[in-house]
Amino acid sequence: MVLQQRLSLKLAQRLVMTPSLQQAIKLLQMTRLELRSVLNQEMVENPMLEDAGDEAESDEETPPEAEAAAPAEEADGDAAAEVEEPEPEPSMLDIDLDAYFNDYLGSESTAANTFEAREAAPLENNASQEPDLHDHLLWQLRMSDAKPPLRDVAELVVGNLDPDGFLRASVEELQLLGARPAEAVNRALDLVRSFDPPGIAWHTLPECLLAQLEAKGRAGTVAYRIVDECWDLLARRQFRLIARRLRTPLPALQAPVEEIKALETRPGRLFSRERTEYVEPDVVAVKTGGEWAIQLNDDGLPRLRISRAYRTMLRRIQREEGEAEAREFLKDKMRSAMWLIKSLDQRQRTIYKVAESILRQQRGFFDRGLDEMRPMVLRDVADDIGMHESTVSRVVSNKYIHTPRGLYPMKFFFHSGIERDRGGEISSLTVKRKLKHLIGDENGRKPLSDSALTRRLQHEGINIARRTVAKYRDELGIPSSNDRKQIF
Numbered sequence: 001m002v003l004q005q006r007l008s009l010k011l012a013q014r015l016v017m018t019p020s021l022q023q024a025i026k027l028l029q030m031t032r033l034e035l036r037s038v039l040n041q042e043m044v045e046n047p048m049l050e051d052a053g054d055e056a057e058s059d060e061e062t063p064p065e066a067e068a069a070a071p072a073e074e075a076d077g078d079a080a081a082e083v084e085e086p087e088p089e090p091s092m093l094d095i096d097l098d099a100y101f102n103d104y105l106g107s108e109s110t111a112a113n114t115f116e117a118r119e120a121a122p123l124e125n126n127a128s129q130e131p132d133l134h135d136h137l138l139w140q141l142r143m144s145d146a147k148p149p150l151r152d153v154a155e156l157v158v159g160n161l162d163p164d165g166f167l168r169a170s171v172e173e174l175q176l177l178g179a180r181p182a183e184a185v186n187r188a189l190d191l192v193r194s195f196d197p198p199g200i201a202w203h204t205l206p207e208c209l210l211a212q213l214e215a216k217g218r219a220g221t222v223a224y225r226i227v228d229e230c231w232d233l234l235a236r237r238q239f240r241l242i243a244r245r246l247r248t249p250l251p252a253l254q255a256p257v258e259e260i261k262a263l264e265t266r267p268g269r270l271f272s273r274e275r276t277e278y279v280e281p282d283v284v285a286v287k288t289g290g291e292w293a294i295q296l297n298d299d300g301l302p303r304l305r306i307s308r309a310y311r312t313m314l315r316r317i318q319r320e321e322g323e324a325e326a327r328e329f330l331k332d333k334m335r336s337a338m339w340l341i342k343s344l345d346q347r348q349r350t351i352y353k354v355a356e357s358i359l360r361q362q363r364g365f366f367d368r369g370l371d372e373m374r375p376m377v378l379r380d381v382a383d384d385i386g387m388h389e390s391t392v393s394r395v396v397s398n399k400y401i402h403t404p405r406g407l408y409p410m411k412f413f414f415h416s417g418i419e420r421d422r423g424g425e426i427s428s429l430t431v432k433r434k435l436k437h438l439i440g441d442e443n444g445r446k447p448l449s450d451s452a453l454t455r456r457l458q459h460e461g462i463n464i465a466r467r468t469v470a471k472y473r474d475e476l477g478i479p480s481s482n483d484r485k486q487i488f
Contacts, residue, residue: 036302039304048337153174223260237483240487281400283352353385354385357384361381371430374425415427415429432472432476435472447485457469
């Protein structure tokens with residue numbers, strides 16, 4: 001076989017992920033919070049970018065005499081340009097930066113005299129972070145009379161608690177971590193378990209519930225015995241077997257079971273720092289004059305544009321020699337700013353198209369409500385606006401639309417369909433709604449099984465299988481008929 005080199009031409013199509021395309025894809029799938037953070041960071045790093053909204057606010061404070069003089073200046077602008085020769089602009093090399101900053105900032109003594117000494121805000125007006133579970137337990141530990149060796153092991157115990165308050169490390173692991181004997185670890189455990197909230201620092205849920213009952217002085221009661229002796233039967237709701245094991249009439253179990261239900265299954269969540277996060281819609285659907293329209297929500301997002309000052313500086317240094325480094329820097333920042341502005345504009349246009357397509361295809365929902373929701377998948381919107389399904393998927397991910405009927409994720413409008421006997425399809429979301437209504441109206445002592453629910457839906461002309469009913473019931477968070485059955 002002879003090896004030889006030769007040249008050949010080959011025609012092929014391929015997708016090249018240019019930097020601008022990668023940036024556009026990243027911006028498309030960002031949430032409003034992420035987008036706001038990215039834009040603010042770009043404005044800090046890129047001097048070419050500025051917020052047009054800031055200048056609009058400053059224009060509102062323009063004095064009346066300046067506004068009156070503006071038309072005259074604009075009228076004489078062309079004539080002045082023909083007569084007057086523009087003055088040569090100074091080079092950046094001619095500017096004495098040291099003198100400029102010295103004049104601007106002044107000496108230390110001048111700066112100290114310029115700013116007045118202001119009184120600090122009262123301590124109670126300062127925002128403070130609420131203590132979490134570990135802070136609350138450590139505060140109680142420091143307030144106790146525990147000696148340093150015991151306190152060290154107790155801090156080790158507190159450090160191994162999860163946010164719900166359960167201990168995730170065994171006694172043997174705590175011994176290895178703290179190099180302490182088992183007796184010292186058990187004493188530390190007893191100390192931490194005596195703290196507030198009750199039921200803290202236990203390994204299992206039954207131990208946690210028993211500790212709460214003991215803290216309430218309910219040790220030895222029927223509720224205590226149910227958790228202690230019949231936990232496996234209680235988890236399976238086998239109350240008749242519980243009554244037989246405890247030799248107690250079945251009606252007498254109602255009050256103890258209700259007492260157990262009132263206990264805290266996660267005592268640590270009382271000190272959780274999780275706070276409600278409010279969602280800002282990306283688009284708003286409004287109805288004016290009987291017609292629906294889509295409005296993009298740009299509140300809180302900076303209105304980016306190229307800085308006039310740096311644009312003038314770039315034109316200036318292009319005519320000067322010895323400014324190669326500064327010229328390349330500004331050109332690179334200009335290119336990056338243009339890519340970002342175009343990508344942001346393309347993102348807003350794409351979101352608008354997708355939202356408009358959703359509004360057009362789900363008009364029944366916007367006019368009459370959830371019962372008129374029609375089946376729709378990503379391909380329906382992609383074919384409608386002439387885009388790829390992956391693009392539509394990125395658009396609807398973590399995006400929200402505000403309607404007169406409430407705030408919904410854009411993914412909310414995409415559901416599969418189930419066939420009807422009389423033809424056509426019904427949205428799976430509508431079927432779930434019907435399923436929820438059927439279970440809500442059932443007899444608690446004789447709950448509807450999945451088979452019975454299937455027969456009722458089929459009686460309404462919905463061709464659905466029992467396993468599909470079971471899947472929808474699980475998605476709705478509704479337990480099975482055995483768990484829904486009311487014994488008392």
